[in-house]
Structure formats: structure tokens, C-alpha cells
Amino acid sequence: MRLSKLFTKTSKTTPADETAKNAQLLIQAGFIHKEMAGVYSYLPLGLMVIENIKAIVREEMNGIGGQELIMSGLQPKELWETTGRWSDETVDVWFKSKLKSGAEVGFGWTHEEPIVETMKQYVDSYKDLPANVYQFQTKLRNELRAKSGIMRGREFVMKDMYSCSTDAQQHEAFYQATIAAYNRVFERVGLGIDTYVTFASGGAFTQFSHEFQTICDAGEDIIYINREKGIALNEEVLNDKTLADLGVGRDELEKVKSAEVGNIFNFGTQKSEQMDFAFTNEQGERQYVHLGSYGIGITRLMGVIAEKFADDKGLVWPESVAPARVYIARLGDDETVTAEADKLYTLLTANGVSVLYDDREVRPGQKFADADLFGIPHRIIISEKTVAAGTFEYKSRVSDTAEAITLDDVGKMLGLSTSQLL
RNA sequence: CGGGGAUUGGCGCAGUUGGUAGCGCGCGCGGUUUGGGACCGCGAGGUCGAAGGUUCAAGUCCUUUAUCCCCGACCA
Numbered sequence A: 001m002r003l004s005k006l007f008t009k010t011s012k013t014t015p016a017d018e019t020a021k022n023a024q025l026l027i028q029a030g031f032i033h034k035e036m037a038g039v040y041s042y043l044p045l046g047l048m049v050i051e052n053i054k055a056i057v058r059e060e061m062n063g064i065g066g067q068e069l070i071m072s073g074l075q076p077k078e079l080w081e082t083t084g085r086w087s088d089e090t091v092d093v094w095f096k097s098k099l100k101s102g103a104e105v106g107f108g109w110t111h112e113e114p115i116v117e118t119m120k121q122y123v124d125s126y127k128d129l130p131a132n133v134y135q136f137q138t139k140l141r142n143e144l145r146a147k148s149g150i151m152r153g154r155e156f157v158m159k160d161m162y163s164c165s166t167d168a169q170q171h172e173a174f175y176q177a178t179i180a181a182y183n184r185v186f187e188r189v190g191l192g193i194d195t196y197v198t199f200a201s202g203g204a205f206t207q208f209s210h211e212f213q214t215i216c217d218a219g220e221d222i223i224y225i226n227r228e229k230g231i232a233l234n235e236e237v238l239n240d241k242t243l244a245d246l247g248v249g250r251d252e253l254e255k256v257k258s259a260e261v262g263n264i265f266n267f268g269t270q271k272s273e274q275m276d277f278a279f280t281n282e283q284g285e286r287q288y289v290h291l292g293s294y295g296i297g298i299t300r301l302m303g304v305i306a307e308k309f310a311d312d313k314g315l316v317w318p319e320s321v322a323p324a325r326v327y328i329a330r331l332g333d334d335e336t337v338t339a340e341a342d343k344l345y346t347l348l349t350a351n352g353v354s355v356l357y358d359d360r361e362v363r364p365g366q367k368f369a370d371a372d373l374f375g376i377p378h379r380i381i382i383s384e385k386t387v388a389a390g391t392f393e394y395k396s397r398v399s400d401t402a403e404a405i406t407l408d409d410v411g412k413m414l415g416l417s418t419s420q421l422l
Numbered sequence B: 001c002g003g004g005g006a007u008u009g010g011c012g013c014a015g016u017u018g019g020u021a022g023c024g025c026g027c028g029c030g031g032u033u034u035g036g037g038a039c040c041g042c043g044a045g046g047u048c049g050a051a052g053g054u055u056c057a058a059g060u061c062c063u064u065u066a067u068c069c070c071c072g073a074c075c076a
Helices: A021-028 A044-063 A077-081 A112-120 A168-188 A240-246 A270-275 A298-309 A335-350 A364-374 A384-389 A407-414
Strands: A032-036 A039-042 A074-076 A095-098 A104-107 A131-140 A155-165 A195-201 A208-215 A221-226 A231-234 A254-268 A278-280 A286-288 A290-297 A326-330 A355-358 A378-382 A392-396 A403-405
Touching: A021 A032, A021 A298, A039 A044, A044 A131, A044 A155, A044 A168, A044 A298, A074 A077, A077 A104, A077 A112, A112 A131, A112 A155, A112 A270, A112 A290, A155 A168, A155 A298, A168 A195, A168 A208, A168 A254, A168 A290, A195 A221, A195 A254, A208 A221, A208 A231, A231 A240, A254 A270, A254 A298, A270 A290, A290 A298, A326 A335, A326 A364, A335 A355, A335 A378, A335 A384, A335 A407, A355 A364, A378 A384, A378 A407, A384 A392, A392 A407, A403 A407
Parallel strands: A195 A231, A326 A355, A326 A378
Antiparallel strands: A032 A039, A074 A104, A095 A104, A131 A155, A155 A290, A195 A208, A208 A254, A221 A231, A221 A254, A254 A290, A278 A286, A378 A392, A392 A403
8 A cells, every 4th residue: 555545644642532552553544534432433553453363364254264243233122132232221232223113123232142043943863963154243332431442342343253052072172173273273363372261150051151351451350370381360269169179279370361262162052041042953853952151352452452562662563463474665665766666666556465655755864753653564765875775774663773775685584485576 | 439649832841920922852944964863044723631710911810520640449
């Protein structure tokens, strides 16, 4: 993308009505736009990050047999009454409205009931199971208080997956596969080392549920971790019995602030029974489906990544989710320089490398400052000096020093073959 | 929902004891510049979140209200 064509602009100042680092930087860099408290729009650069995260999650979900769909945003009242969750006393985050006819509808804050209703129509036999579906959906929750920028909003993008299994064993296999897939997701977005599968209270069916917690000062959770053993537990299950079960002593645990980036649980057959979601087994008997629910907060994940890696100059994106892998800045408007910069931009783009090309008629200092603020991993400068030397000037976002490199070096760095550079 | 703070051009801010608004950035035009957010000149842009009140006079005082931020509570 050519920056001269991008409608968003960066700002020299951070917005006064945000204190969360993620929101300050994302707004300053033009990645997001605040509509109201807890509600943000995603502008081109921000959307690219979202889409990159989604692509990784999608790959991993497909890899364990997830099938993607998109559920509706509007949900009928009657559906939620079958499980007793329409009431505002039971669920206090509902946004509700009415159709012209007077029928009441809710805006989806989760899709558990609707997905069961949908799956009921297609699952009749044990031969139809397991069936695992997921979606990327904007959830609407009327939170009493939004906070922490995009980390806790009233409107946010979530990947939610639901598993339908014949029995506890089939369910458990998928549950474990999901834990592994989630670990790969967090590894790939750069948070692997600081993200822990965390034991949390499990409800009626299992001793524990599992949260995926990323160590983050801006998070709103407190967890207890043991880095060596890779064990983490939520405050709510921190008791002698749990500690004994997990084989870890209380004095071996470190208390840290964290952000919940994922959460998975086992519903057993409770919801299936409430909603009469059943199949016929091999013996011709009717049985209730075992359900599981698995979420990853996509926009929260983006916020956590922004928070964790940012430095005093701005955002710092891991290459896997950055809006572009390479930032090319041309200095000055010399014809040869422009031609060389255009050439590199075209070459990289043609080979599938995402590039933010700063072809604006602004001074060098502004280009450097914006490159840092945007947080693009690789910065390549093309100027009269570099053209004369037949090299490019390269600097990593996380490095303080620049170096002269050749086109071959650029190719190697980006994983391009020699033939691709011709 | 309880407590605290805030609201003044697009953004960030200043406005002393009430006397009818100012700075920086940004923006437009002209010129000089061009390797870490350049400089000079000219110019456009607000009636001070909203409503009501006190006063000869309100951005400054009073009341109500809306919105935003923070702490807490809440978060299947």
C-alpha cells in the first residue's frame, strides 16, 4: 500500500480521553477510531492486523476440523427462554430491541444457544458427529464499564467455536486438540512465551475449565504461575486441593497480572438437555450431545499485542500480524530514487510481501517517526546516498542501528528465492 | 451501579478577583528548505458539552443533565 493514498493520518499527540496504551497508540497511528466508550472502528491498518490474526486462527481451527460459518447478529427471545438466559437478572450484558411487529430480539453477546438450535437441524445420528463449527463474529455486550481501550469493549470481535460430540471421550479428544491449537495460535502471534493455559473453575461437569492468560500489566486478571513447570492457575481455584492435584507448592507460584485471551469449556450435556439437542446412537437410542465452547478474543488479542510490544516510539508488531512486513521509505523526490523505490515496492509486492510504501512528499524525519509509530518490522530506506552506493539502508523496528544491505540480503531476510528477485 | 477527575477551533492545551476567547500542532496560500516530526509571512477555523438560573455583564458563579477517563463492584 502506498501511504500517499492512505486516508488515515498519524497524530503527534495521543488522545486525551484514552489512558490505555493500546488505544492511545492505535488511535495516534490511525489504526482505529473511537466511536464511543468501548466501541471502536477498525481503519485500514488496524483491519490488516485483525485480518492477519484471523488468518492464523482460521488456519489452526481448520487444522483441527473446525468448519467456519457466520451466525446472525439478531437473536430471537424465544430461543434464550429455553435456557432461562433471556432475563436481564441472569444475563446483565444484553442489548435488546424490538421488531416492528413487536417481537423481541437480542443482539448476540454469545452464540451458544443459536448454534445449538442450528446444529439441531443437521445432527440426527452418531454418524453426524463430531461436528465442530466456529466463526469470527462481532459480539455486543452492554458492559457496565468499558475499559482498557480495545481490551474490554462493548463491541468486539471474537472467534467462537462450538464442538458437538457423541460422548465425553470424543469431546475430550477435541478439547485437547483445541488446547494444542490455541497454543499454536498464541505462539504464532508472538505471545507464546507469556501465555499460559490457566486452570479456572470448571462448573458442573469438570474440575477445571481452561483460560488462556497472557501476562500483561494492562490485563484485568490476576493469575498464579510457575514458569519452570509451565503451570498457571486462576485465583478462584487457588486452594490446597488444587495445588496438591497439580503438584505445585504455594510458595512456588508467582502472582502476575494477565489478560484473558482465550477460554474453553465443557458444557457436558446440560445445554443439550435444556434445548433437546440429541442424536441416535449405534444401538438406536436417543442420546444428548456433548457440547464444548471455545473462544479467542480477536480484538483483545490485538490490544494485548499492542500493549506488550510497544516502546516509547510507538507500536511494535510481530511480523506475523503486522499490517505490513516491510516499510519502504523514499527520501526526497529525485527521479532515480523514486524509480528505485518504486521498483523495490513493485518487486516485493509482486512476490506476496506486504509493504507499506512511504511515497509521501514529506520530510524524512516524519517518515522515520511514522515508520516507528506504525511498528512495521522491517524498514528499508532508499535515498540518493543508497542509490549511489547500490545498496539499501535497513533497520529493524527493534534495533537502534541501520545497516547497508543488498537486494540479495532483502530477499534472504524475507524468504524470497533468488529467482523471485530477478 | 458507588467514588474521583475531566469536557474551551480537527487534535493537544491556557484562560488570573465574572468585563463578551488565546497558544501550539494540524489545515490553506506564497516563499525558503529537505536524513529523525523544518522555517518565515499571510489566512481560514470556536462563542467555551447541553439546558436552565444569578448578574448590567458568565468560559469563569449556582442547579440539572449528557458524555469521556480512572478506582471499585460486575465479567455464563
